[in-house]
Amino acid sequence: MANQNYHEEEKLGKAYDGRLMKRLLKYSAPYWKAFLISILLLAVVTGIQIARPYIVAVAIDDYIFTSPMIAFEPGEEPQEGIEHQGKVFIKERHLDKDYPENPKYQIMVYEGENYLVPSTFQREEYTIEERQGEVFFINEQGEFTGDIMDENTYSHFRENDVKGLTRLGITFLVIVLLGFGLNYAQVLILHKTSFKIIYNLRVEVFTHLQNIQLSYFDKSPIGRLVTRVTNDTERLKEMFIGVMVNAFRDIFMLIGIVIVMLRLNFQLALIALSAIPFVVIASIIFRIKARAAYREVRTKLARINASIAENISGMKIVQIFKQEDKKYNEFDEINKGHLSAALREVKIFAIYRPVVDILHFLVLALIVWWGGGSVMDGTLEIGVLYAFTTYIRMFFQPINAITEKYNILQEAMASSERIFQLLDTEIEVTNPKEPKNLPKVEGAIEFKNVWFAYNDNEWVLKDINFEVKPGETVAFVGATGAGKTSIINLISRFYDIQKGEILVDGINIKDVKQEELRKNIGVVLQDVFVFSGDIKSNIRLNNDHIDDEKIKEIARTIYADTFIEKLPGGYEHEVQERGSTLSSGQRQLLAFARALAFDPSILVLDEATANIDTETESIIQNALEKLQEGRTTLVVAHRLSTIQNADKIIVMHKGKIREMGTHQELLNNGGIYHDLYQLQYKEQLAQ
Template sequence: MEYQQEEIMAKPFDWKIMKRLLTYAKPYWFYILIGVIAILLVTVSNLLRPYLVQQAIDNYINNPHISKEQAIQGVIRIGSLYIVIITVAFLINYGQVYLIQYTGQKIIFNLRQQIFEHLQKLSLSFFDRNPVGRLVTRVTNDTDTLNEMYTSVITNLFNDVFIIAGIVIAMVSYNLKLAFIALSTTPLILTGMYIYRKLASQAYRLVRVRLARINAFLSEHISGMKIVQLFVTENKKMEEFKKINKEYYDANMRQLTIFAIFRPSMDVIYSLTLALLIWYGGRDIIAGKIEFGVLYAFVNYLQQLFQPIFDISEKYDILQSAMASAERIFILLDTKEEVKDPEDPIPLEEVKGKIEFKNVWFSYNGKEWVLKDVSFEVNPGETVAFVGATGAGKTSIINLLCRFYDIQKGEILIDGIDIRKVRQQDLRKHIGIVLQDVFLFTGDIKSNIRLNNKNITDNDIYRVAKYVNAHQFIKKLPEGYNSKVTERGSTLSAGQRQLLAFARALAFNPKILVLDEATANIDTETERLIQDALEKLTKGRTTLVIAHRLSTIQHADKIIVLHKGRIREIGTHQELLQKKGLYYNLYMLQYKDQLSESKIS
């Protein structure tokens, strides 16, 4: 619902938004100035054409007072000048279009860079609240819409102003009476434009809402197509989509109907004006008050005068889209990061790996406490496991240690330094995380281990891959370390992705290692490789493990049992079993499940 609502927030035109948009064009003011001058020159050439034809008609073609030779020479001279003007105007127009398009692309390039840079600074809580598709739309579709505004609407605005002003001046200069007749239908034009603006604005907003619903439906159901097919709900979903699609169709038809009325209305007004012009102009020609060429010039100017009016619907749609896109982009850019670096950070160059949580309280929404008065200590080189039911707070501890979120009460210390007093980048470069759901980027094996860190050489990659047992499967790939990796590594098995994640963590050589236990749903052979890699990876590092299978953490130096955000038990595997508390119950529950599975098999 939030996504749908944001599609209709923008006003048809907002001066504050437009002023802010123009600040992005400010660095390119000189290019824009040259473009405007070029538009002015092209407009002058367009206005000169009817004048030249009028001169040819009245002074040479329809002039009984000159000889045939003089008439031909005059027509050739004017014709040659006409061709020169057309050629020069073409070259100027080409340069103007290229320059404006170049400027627009540079503005959008800078804007995209700013948006992506800003996204990287935002706290993780922001991404919890905002779907990926929406953010991608900001960087792509919305910026493209703004490009149309910079290169089309603003350019045509200058062009239209110059054309209208030039035509009015030319008409008045030629004949005041005919100028009054040509402009007599202006009140009808302004009234039609006002009505169209109001109706088109309402229709446009409705189209955007219905389009948002289609996008949301498609995004959700394409992502969940496996579930749709598994539960055989294709027909039901088709009916749901048919209804949403019909609503979008109706909204588009309403918008098209409004346009279908507006454009013919303008054509009628144009035809009415043309008829009046010919009526009165023709009478004046017959009466000998004006020459035929003057009436021709007026007819030509009238056609040019109505062209901007005919194009207004397209420009208005682009402007509305630009206002909506700009508002959404500025809302994103104005979003402040919730986790901020300190103004005077403490350097964190070397880390031994001691971790302390002191009376930590934390809530994601400011209402419900996820962690309640949590305190524990991890010495350098120790392996500590966190166990507990879903929602106990295990993952939250990791998120807080990496400072993806800030705590409300208490302290988190690394080597005795409060992590809120160091830069986030300085903190995170000492922490390596291997998640159960490994994220791999589109590219190759090397780039997914190196992650664009130029200090990590190819030899470093080969060394760490061999050390964590990833080299064995990599060398079997068609192109080895240069083999392509698809989005999220979908062509690799879960075990292969885990081994790559271990190689990545080792390549960056962090002092603190965080492991979201990675041996679930993996075959026995791969699990042995992973366990061997884990032993190598954790050696000499402070290691925090989120444990799902208790059998894999029996050798941890310390096990912390969480329940509903509080620490209930701390000890070794044997100590906790002897207590026969929560850990004992969790272990026996898993053990019984494994026994049952073995009996069934």
């Protein structure tokens, strides 16, 4: 059954961890100027967004709807106004102070005609009567008749309104276009900067993975590491874009709206802000509940991933032993657990958003109710009421976005914790501070009192001592787990030994750079790894010094040209991932060609012919002879028939060297090697 302990990386810490955030900010520090510009642009864009309803409100109250006017004698007017019938008319709302002694006028409309009436009228507080062809406008101050305004007179009175609307319209268009341009620049800068940060982080993670010792990969699933470089870094990008900088947008928006509402109308602003305590309480409850639900979904998802990975990897066994129904039932149970957890999470999110929406609409209803009454009383302009209804909607937008931002932040914190856990993994196999130069390697190898364990005190190799002279072929044989492959891995310094020394040409391999050491060692493994690409690229491995002619010459040398030239496209034949379209023998010949192309001084063969049929083996043996010419060769062998001509055979047993000598010497000794040879000989006879 799938691992019940789940994956370690699915464990979650805090929804917000200051320590992790501090480390993340270090990656953004080199780009602080870009972030500052982005934040400043956000401030301007937010200001433009807040200004738009205000401009519309001014247009409605100052220019669209008629309002009371004060009449002045010519020469006494405090500012420019409209001259008509020996008086200068100025809108009361445009004056800095009251003029109680001056008469007031208002333009009224009745049956399509405009009247200039010597009084002021509030909605629902006046009536209109027509008597003997004369129109009377009646309010608490009395009955008033007005002068009918012809089209020219009316246009004259509204001339400033038209000009004002034109100015506001142009202003509105300009700031909308400006907002578009600044928003485009802000999005571009923010995304470009975030992409650079994630690019740098991915490079760091990938470089760290390349330098980590192989023991780390022995214990870490490949899928988990791929997730670190791809999915987890992508979640951090979403945090930089969706949370870190855009949080400033929300802050600017909320603060700006509050300031504008307070300036427009203090009482309406208090009504609008009355919902804030309830929003805060709802958000706190949501955060607690959502955190628990999110944790449960992630752990259930980890079980699904573990189950799928296990079943796909072991699909052959599942089908051979007809375990499909059992594995289906196990997966179905796990999947139902995830479904239930996901539904619980959805319910929490489904409650929070409607709660915020209810608060939003309650506040909006209060504003419409109170503000509408004030408009009818004449104590509030209709444009201000319009602005408030718009600002309330804008005010609740960032609050509604909390759920999405909270999700992103949670995922980012979990991802950053896993990434930093990987980056904090200590690199045990490191280059020396003052490396020695490794001249042209002759191929002398010496193990001196070498002790090695993959895990503490679980010794795989115990006090290993042997020497290999330049040009010699030395084979290692023994039962599975005897330590043969470990010796091979240690020569290339894929792992570091705990005790003793490993010398190449008399120089301790810990005293030279790893890349300097490894470029002199060619390794051919039993399971050949072939990269996607073509045949040439798999032999060259990005070494531009190896031209096409050299590749063909190498292929002919080891008899690989025969099968390569039969492939569609020849040396440019497209190879699928892991070389799935090639046979084991073809992949092995490719590995030999790759090793020969780099011309190493030391050749390591780790059971390179173990999975090859007899016919192919004869071709590969001929290739091996060409490959071994003039090189020190270390062979881990399963088939003893392939190493009979080795200069030295070392017999391993339980991490120790038990026998050493030539093929014939070891047979004559009648020891472990003799028994192994006899056992294989009997198996071959039985076949």
